[in-house]
Amino acid sequence: MKRKFLLYEISWPEAKKYFSENKIAILPVGSTEQHGPHNPLGTDHLIAKAIAEKVAEKTEVICLPVIPFGISGHHRQFWGTIWVKPETLRNYVRDVCLSLKYYGVEKIIVVNGHGGNISALVELAREVRKEGIFMVVFQWWVLAGKLFPEMFNREERGHAGAEETSLNLALYPHLVDMEKAVDEKPSWLIKEVEGLNLPLDTIDYTKSGVFGISKTASKEKGEKILEAIINKLVEIVEWLKRATPEELASKDLADLFI
Numbered sequence: 001m002k003r004k005f006l007l008y009e010i011s012w013p014e015a016k017k018y019f020s021e022n023k024i025a026i027l028p029v030g031s032t033e034q035h036g037p038h039n040p041l042g043t044d045h046l047i048a049k050a051i052a053e054k055v056a057e058k059t060e061v062i063c064l065p066v067i068p069f070g071i072s073g074h075h076r077q078f079w080g081t082i083w084v085k086p087e088t089l090r091n092y093v094r095d096v097c098l099s100l101k102y103y104g105v106e107k108i109i110v111v112n113g114h115g116g117n118i119s120a121l122v123e124l125a126r127e128v129r130k131e132g133i134f135m136v137v138f139q140w141w142v143l144a145g146k147l148f149p150e151m152f153n154r155e156e157r158g159h160a161g162a163e164e165t166s167l168n169l170a171l172y173p174h175l176v177d178m179e180k181a182v183d184e185k186p187s188w189l190i191k192e193v194e195g196l197n198l199p200l201d202t203i204d205y206t207k208s209g210v211f212g213i214s215k216t217a218s219k220e221k222g223e224k225i226l227e228a229i230i231n232k233l234v235e236i237v238e239w240l241k242r243a244t245p246e247e248l249a250s251k252d253l254a255d256l257f258i
């Protein structure tokens with residue numbers, strides 16, 4: 001049976017009906033990159049897709065196919081990682097947004113599954129707002145850290161760590177091999193200093209591709225996080241549905257307020 005909230009499952013007359021009545025859409029974006037020896041390369045886009053599609057179902061907002069490639073050059077030494085340049089991602093997502101705008105969409109929720117994509121997506125969101133599209137960018141792990149501060153510690157929240165692995169266990173257990181899970185303390189080549197950004201790749205820190213602890217992952221924890229994330233994102237979508245064009249529009253030049 002067709003799921004009417006998935007753009008790739010409906011026909012063009014069905015899309016016409018949706019876009020004539022709704023100005024909002026959900027776009028999952030992720031990456032295809034190493035996630036340690038125990039997680040699939042698709043982790044970031046698979047998680048984004050699952051969250052986005054669940055939220056779409058609950059809110060009756062159309063969901064686009066997931067964009068599976070992102071800014072992952074810093075993982076390239078691990079086989080199978082595919083990466084695109086920041087400007088490529090920005091341009092690609094911009095074109096997707098402009099296609100949606102052609103059908104009247106003015107509000108887009110980007111469910112982003114990969115930390116490396118954040119700056120490019122946020123930059124783009126500012127840009128397209130000037131063209132009449134209000135795009136919000138959502139990261140599940142940031143919210144998970146706020147909602148469940150006690151569930152995982154800092155070492156378990158790293159790349160391919162227990163938190164991310166737990167979501168995979170909840171969503172795609174057949175793709176996770178916990179027997180291959182490793183705990184690896186990242187080595188700091190240069191002393192970590194507050195305010196300093198280093199041009200290092202993942203391989204400079206870890207041999208396995210795991211940042212920290214992954215063995216404490218569990219399906220139950222993943223399910224708990226997912227449920228809470230989805231509920232919160234449903235609230236965000238409902239808020240965005242209600243927001244008026246005036247509230248979201250890019251503002252005019254400032255004038256003296258006195």
Ligand SMILES: [Zn+2]
Pocket residue numbers: 035043044113114159160164
């Ligand atoms: Zn990831």
